[in-house]
Amino acid sequence: MSYPEFADIKQFYDWGCYTDDDIRTYVELGCITPNQFTEITGKPYAKEETPSEGLSWPSDGSVGTE
Numbered sequence: 001m002s003y004p005e006f007a008d009i010k011q012f013y014d015w016g017c018y019t020d021d022d023i024r025t026y027v028e029l030g031c032i033t034p035n036q037f038t039e040i041t042g043k044p045y046a047k048e049e050t051p052s053e054g055l056s057w058p059s060d061g062s063v064g065t066e
Contacts, residue, residue: 006032010040 004012009026012018020041026032027045034045 002031004031006036006040013040 004026009018009023009032013023020043023032023037023040024045024047027034027037028047032040037043037045
């Protein structure tokens with residue numbers, strides 16, 4: 001048995017202690033299933049997209065610091 005379990009996670013979510021991202025983390029940790037994510041949040045589970053590495057600034061097409 002591991003803690004927290006589904007019932008604990010759901011209760012804390014219902015109390016407003018956890019966000020959707022927190023619940024997504026519990027799926028990634030293997031504490032709950034993607035179906036349980038949907039049961040708790042009412043939203044379909046989708047793995048959070050990871051941003052690309054580095055800063056994403058608009059470019060004027062030039063290269064270097066000339």
